[in-house]
């Protein structure tokens with residue numbers, strides 16, 4: 627599948643919100659696509675396409691600018707995501723180089739990754755990187771066989787000390803960002819969802835437990851209704867700053883951020 631090129635106006639619109647060439651700490655971008663009623667899928671466990679072709683290309687362009695891409699266990703199970711970059715590669719070598727490191731947040735160590743998982747099919751074809759799974763230490767110790775099996779498939783499992791004993795999920799973001807920066811040597815991460823991950827990270831940023839440098843949201847002109855999986859943090863949050871809006875085909879994209 628080849629994605630349509632982005633016009634120069636889209637590139638300049640995004641430029642300020644991308645990770646800069648050098649940044650002292652981990653640069654975190656939160657990005658997702660939502661409906662007009664702030665739903666990101668039709669229901670739990672359902673994969674729902676919201677982005678049109680232009681904003682889909684934009685997401686892949688963002689992927690090419692980040693070292694890592696993080697999704698939660700719920701998204702991994704619902705979407706079977708490939709988590710690679712399909713834009714702008716002209717060939718396979720390019721696709722591997724521009725693809726971020728896929729990171730799956732799965733404290734309970736419950737997801738099944740098999741040879742048929744899209745992320746591993748991409749890695750085996752050389753068009754994506756092998757993933758890392760972040761799990762709680764207690765769950766890691768409970769499943770030695772699973773770790774060996776995953777290792778054979780090329781999947782790395784990393785533990786986060788005390789992840790499950792955090793009193794709030796907002797607090798666990800500090801540990802997650804530390805692990806990305808110091809253990810995986812990641813300088814920029816793009817967090818794609820799902821709703822639990824997004825709601826917690828927004829709250830963590832509000833509570834200053836985590837840093838979010840950019841927020842890039844695609845709004846699709848559709849209502850998904852009350853049954854949809856909703857982005858709605860548990861508290862009202864501060865108004866986003868440095869916001870700009872631009873049409874991408876039938877969608878609108880909002881960018882916000884501080885460097």
Ligand SMILES: NC(=O)c1ccc[n+]([C@@H]2O[C@H](COP(=O)([O-])OP(=O)(O)OC[C@H]3O[C@@H](n4cnc5c(N)ncnc54)[C@H](O)[C@@H]3O)[C@@H](O)[C@H]2O)c1
Nearest residue numbers: 658659666667672698699700701704798819820821822823
């Ligand atoms: N439209 C979009 O841009 C988009 C993006 C991603 C996912 N989705 C959709 O979202 C749905 C999945 O969302 P969800 O909310 O069910 O699952 P999720 O992907 O947010 O994963 C939830 C799991 O992640 C882990 N987790 C989340 N926050 C954590 C934290 N702070 N600390 C430790 N662990 C944490 C926990 O294991 C939790 O059970 C699916 O339907 C998927 O299709 C849509």
Ligand SMILES: Nc1nc(=O)c(N)c(NC[C@H](O)[C@H](O)[C@H](O)COP(=O)(O)O)[nH]1
Nearest residue numbers: 659674675676677685705707708709818
């Ligand atoms: N930008 C965006 N628009 C959407 O309409 C949608 N459903 C997602 N969802 C994000 C989530 O992370 C998905 O899992 C990946 O979009 C799967 O896609 P890939 O196989 O990795 O290309 N993201």
